[in-house]
Amino acid sequence: MEAVIPYALAGLEAGSLYALVAAGLVLVYRGTGVFNFAHGELATLGAYATATLTAQGVPLLAALVAGMALAGAVAASFHLAVLDPASRRGAGAGTTVILTLALAQLLHALVLLAFGPAPRPLSLGLPDGALPRIADVPIDATAILALAAGLVLTFGLDAAIARTRSGLALRAVAEDRLAAESLGLPGRALPALAWGLSAALAALAGTLLGSRLLLEPGFMLEPFLKGFAAAVLGGLTSLRGAILGGLALGLIEGVVGATLGIQARTATALVILLGLLLLRPVGLFGREKLERF
Amino acid sequence: MTNPGPTRALFLAALAVALPLLLPAAWRSHLALVLTLAIGTTGQNLLIGHAGIVSLGQAGFLAVGAYTLAHLAGAGVPPILATLGGALAAGLTGALLGLAVRRLTGAALALATLAFATAVHRLAVGSDALGGGPGGLAVPVLPSLGGVDRDLTECWLLMPIVAGSVLFARRVVGSPLGRALAAARECEPAARASGVDLASARVFAFTLSSVASGLEGALEARRLGHIDPAHFTLEASLALLVAVIVGGRAPVLGPLLGAAFVVAVPALAGTAHFLVPAIFGLALATSLLASPEGLAGLVARRRRPAGAES
Numbered sequence: 297m298e299a300v301i302p303y304a305l306a307g308l309e310a311g312s313l314y315a316l317v318a319a320g321l322v323l324v325y326r327g328t329g330v331f332n333f334a335h336g337e338l339a340t341l342g343a344y345a346t347a348t349l350t351a352q353g354v355p356l357l358a359a360l361v362a363g364m365a366l367a368g369a370v371a372a373s374f375h376l377a378v379l380d381p382a383s384r385r386g387a388g389a390g391t392t393v394i395l396t397l398a399l400a401q402l403l404h405a406l407v408l409l410a411f412g413p414a415p416r417p418l419s420l421g422l423p424d425g426a427l428p429r430i431a432d433v434p435i436d437a438t439a440i441l442a443l444a445a446g447l448v449l450t451f452g453l454d455a456a457i458a459r460t461r462s463g464l465a466l467r468a469v470a471e472d473r474l475a476a477e478s479l480g481l482p483g484r485a486l487p488a489l490a491w492g493l494s495a496a497l498a499a500l501a502g503t504l505l506g507s508r509l510l511l512e513p514g515f516m517l518e519p520f521l522k523g524f525a526a527a528v529l530g531g532l533t534s535l536r537g538a539i540l541g542g543l544a545l546g547l548i549e550g551v552v553g554a555t556l557g558i559q560a561r562t563a564t565a566l567v568i569l570l571g572l573l574l575l576r577p578v579g580l581f582g583r584e585k586l587e588r589f
Numbered sequence: 590m591t592n593p594g595p596t597r598a599l600f601l602a603a604l605a606v607a608l609p610l611l612l613p614a615a616w617r618s619h620l621a622l623v624l625t626l627a628i629g630t631t632g633q634n635l636l637i638g639h640a641g642i643v644s645l646g647q648a649g650f651l652a653v654g655a656y657t658l659a660h661l662a663g664a665g666v667p668p669i670l671a672t673l674g675g676a677l678a679a680g681l682t683g684a685l686l687g688l689a690v691r692r693l694t695g696a697a698l699a700l701a702t703l704a705f706a707t708a709v710h711r712l713a714v715g716s717d718a719l720g721g722g723p724g725g726l727a728v729p730v731l732p733s734l735g736g737v738d739r740d741l742t743e744c745w746l747l748m749p750i751v752a753g754s755v756l757f758a759r760r761v762v763g764s765p766l767g768r769a770l771a772a773a774r775e776c777e778p779a780a781r782a783s784g785v786d787l788a789s790a791r792v793f794a795f796t797l798s799s800v801a802s803g804l805e806g807a808l809e810a811r812r813l814g815h816i817d818p819a820h821f822t823l824e825a826s827l828a829l830l831v832a833v834i835v836g837g838r839a840p841v842l843g844p845l846l847g848a849a850f851v852v853a854v855p856a857l858a859g860t861a862h863f864l865v866p867a868i869f870g871l872a873l874a875t876s877l878l879a880s881p882e883g884l885a886g887l888v889a890r891r892r893r894p895a896g897a898e899s
Binding site for chain 2: 517
């Protein structure tokens with residue numbers, strides 16, 4: 297049993313990053329009903345932008361905010377310029393999936409063109425290794441930052457959506473855009489805001505992940521799939537569900553890795569994702585009747 | 590177009606035989622690749638173009654076809670039977686996956702099939718017994734016939750297979766099942782209300798498209814003489830998607846033009862690797878937004894008098 301604890305802790309660390317990815321996916325899905333297949337590439341773009349700025353001597357926080365703003369601006373413009381007009385002309389779920397895939401390809405091309413295919417390190421200068429150890433496991437400052445940022449941002453967003461007037465308006469637009477717009481609510485701007493915030497979360501997750509791995513043009517595919525698994529696990533209905541789903545996925549992966557080996561660990565997220573989609577598409581914490589927000 | 594007369598069929602056949610001879614030798618391997626891809630694209634065309642089901646799992650079926658061929662050939666099965674075995678195994682996998690995902694729609698289905706393909710890729714790379722690890726597997730190639738250029742014989746061998754797949758796909762599109770799929774794509778509630786058994790129609794489309802992908806995977810592995818698991822990533826599924834969307838829904842011209850596009854872009858891009866995703870992304874978006882019938886639709890539009898029914 298004791299042998300499992302370090303793996304479980306390491307799993308929770310990874311899970312806190314999956315949770316950030318999942319929260320962004322849920323935000324867009326709940327706000328506009330779209331599965332964003334470009335989420336990983338938006339994260340990659342933000343991470344590269346942050347890395348480039350920090351390498352130029354810009355302070356980390358400023359670089360991070362700039363990277364998040366860049367990814368957010370790209371995502372919001374994509375929604376305003378492409379997705380929103382397409383959905384107003386009656387584009388179905390299949391078409392929106394392909395449009396987000398097209399965005400993913402274009403962002404991939406942009407990253408290749410601007411930064412090249414060679415892997416590069418991204419140092420956040422965090423005091424990894426300087427923190428006290430728990431159960432003889434070195435505690436990772438990146439993971440703590442991810443967990444803290446994930447919890448603060450998602451609970452903050454969750455509260456904003458539940459309590460503020462803009463949040464209420466966003467829920468109204470997500471529920472029935474036509475009715476909301478006829479009441480004078482901005483049916484284009486609010487979903488665009490959801491896209492922007494989602495991509496900013498993606499950029500944060502990408503930067504944190506990039507600092508633990510190496511930055512590579514396609515490095516977010518794996519975390520993106522795991523984030524999707526976490527989001528489905530959380531039921532796709534709430535941001536809090538996404539956080540729980542991410543942590544649960546990390547924990548399960550850690551325990552599976554400890555007991556069944558590394559091969560089984562890499563397959564865990566895929567098995568969970570496929571199994572849930574087939575058996576219980578509303579997830580573990582999801583409500584049977586899907587509601588947005 | 591719908592009913593080529595005997596003269597026309599003969600002319601097309603003669604053209605098909607002559608085409609690889611007329612091309613410069615360096616282009617023949619590109620032509621062979623286009624023909625191989627056209628087989629898988631024909632299947633995807635049924636699934637995406639006609640049934641409106643977006644699958645990102647085709648790389649998985651390509652892999653099942655290729656690896657089955659390799660294992661059968663390794664066990665001494667003759668090449669033709671081993672190739673058919675690859676297609677059959679992929680079809681069986683497709684039927685099972687289709688059964689499992691038949692109730693999923695839109696994005697959830699795309700996600701589930703992506704997870705499937707990723708799992709197959711992991712299995713191929715991770716399991717030495719099944720996939721031979723990251724290095725892949727060797728596959729015996731066909732010997733060249735009497736000193737004729739191997740790319741030439743490949744092209745001639747592939748042409749009847751492409752013709753057969755395309756004609757079969759056209760049959761399916763015109764059949765009651767094809768019409769049921771098209772009806773479900775245009776308006777699912779209306780199709781249900783008129784008694785279309787959507788679930789089994791979808792499973793059937795899934796099975797056919799995975800047979801085509803498996804055949805493509807097996808033929809391509811046999812052509813290259815080697816299986817590289819790097820060929821079975823999301824990029825392979827995306828290439829098929831691009832071929833279908835860019836080529837358009839037309840059963841004959843669509844897959845051929847789409848496959849040619851997907852082969853031509855990386856060949857022309859050369860070392861400027863970023864151009865491939867850039868052009869693919871732009872092509873996906875513009876074909877969807879500007880010309881839903883794809884390249885084949887543009888060709889047909891020019892050929893038909895203005896205002897004619899499509």
